[in-house]
Amino acid sequence: MGVLEGKIALVTGAASGIGRSTAEAFAKEGVLHIALIDIDEQGILSTSEIVDNLKTGFSTHCVDVSKEDSVAATLDEIVDEHGRLDIAFNNAGINHPSSKFHELEIRDWTEMIQTNLTSVFICMKHEIIHMLKSDTGGVIVNTSSGAGIVPAPGQAHYTAAKHGVVGLTKSVAAEYGKLGIRCNAILPGLVDTPMIRDANGELTDRAKRTLERISPTGELIKPEQIAETVTWLSSAGSAKVNGQSVVIDGGGIMR
Numbered sequence: 047m048g049v050l051e052g053k054i055a056l057v058t059g060a061a062s063g064i065g066r067s068t069a070e071a072f073a074k075e076g077v078l079h080i081a082l083i084d085i086d087e088q089g090i091l092s093t094s095e096i097v098d099n100l101k102t103g104f105s106t107h108c109v110d111v112s113k114e115d116s117v118a119a120t121l122d123e124i125v126d127e128h129g130r131l132d133i134a135f136n137n138a139g140i141n142h143p144s145s146k147f148h149e150l151e152i153r154d155w156t157e158m159i160q161t162n163l164t165s166v167f168i169c170m171k172h173e174i175i176h177m178l179k180s181d182t183g184g185v186i187v188n189t190s191s192g193a194g195i196v197p198a199p200g201q202a203h204y205t206a207a208k209h210g211v212v213g214l215t216k217s218v219a220a221e222y223g224k225l226g227i228r229c230n231a232i233l234p235g236l237v238d239t240p241m242i243r244d245a246n247g248e249l250t251d252r253a254k255r256t257l258e259r260i261s262p263t264g265e266l267i268k269p270e271q272i273a274e275t276v277t278w279l280s281s282a283g284s285a286k287v288n289g290q291s292v293v294i295d296g297g298g299i300m301r
């Protein structure tokens with residue numbers, strides 16, 4: 047029996063990388079239904095094939111998580127169909143090329159904050175609305191980053207957004223922990239996903255520099271290794287873990 051047997055779950059950013067690996071891990075741990083959410087329609091379909099092969103129920107939702115109306119409608123649809131939402135993994139995100147702080151365009155700042163921070167606020171708001179109606183509460187895991195506690199060079203807006211995710215996580219944990227909703231953040235180091243590779247599939251120069259700077263072993267983290275921690279944080283095994291920022295980087299950052 048899997049540790050997530052019978053659960054109704056959603057994953058944002060499910061079309062790729064950490065989200066795809068986590069959808070697979072959730073399916074292996076027995077979730078009853080998983081809602082796969084992303085803006086990349088083709089990518090969600092590929093993830094849904096993986097989940098389907100594991101004989102797990104799924105639905106696909108081509109949704110921009112920074113748009114409140116679309117997120118609210120998607121959450122309503124999931125809960126109408128399955129009765130409740132037990133687990134939410136708010137993981138969708140973007141990255142930009144490096145920029146000096148004083149050269150950062152307001153357009154890039156706004157897109158980053160909207161996609162990497164406001165989306166987490168919007169998703170949690172509507173997840174909580176539904177979780178509060180359930181007798182069994184719920185569990186939320188948000189993807190922050192090592193940049194959620196230390197600055198990523200040339201990435202002031204990414205750093206601000208990921209620090210913000212940690213703040214939102216603590217706020218929700220403090221407000222809703224006693225009402226049966228747990229909320230934690232994961233803070234990955236450098237993970238081998240399309241986000242850190244160029245169009246030819248090569249590691250970007252920034253990724254190479256980051257690896258040198260933050261990885262104690264010089265190794266990239268595999269998305270499956272992140273998914274293991276997300277699965278544990280979503281399971282009863284972590285029942286007393288709430289409001290935490292769980293760094294998954296092999297020991298690069300110690301606080």
Ligand SMILES: NC(=O)c1ccc[n+]([C@@H]2O[C@H](COP(=O)([O-])OP(=O)(O)OC[C@H]3O[C@@H](n4cnc5c(N)ncnc54)[C@H](O)[C@@H]3O)[C@@H](O)[C@H]2O)c1
Nearest residue numbers: 059061062063064084085110111138139191236237239241
């Ligand atoms: N890869 C790393 O080294 C690393 C390190 C720390 C944190 N993270 C974070 O992990 C999360 C997942 O990233 P990944 O590495 O798997 O990258 P990825 O590019 O493989 O996956 C990100 C997914 O998010 C989706 N997405 C982007 N904007 C969206 C939107 N507005 N609405 C819906 N979906 C959207 C993309 O389509 C993509 O499928 C991100 O939040 C990222 O910031 C990644």
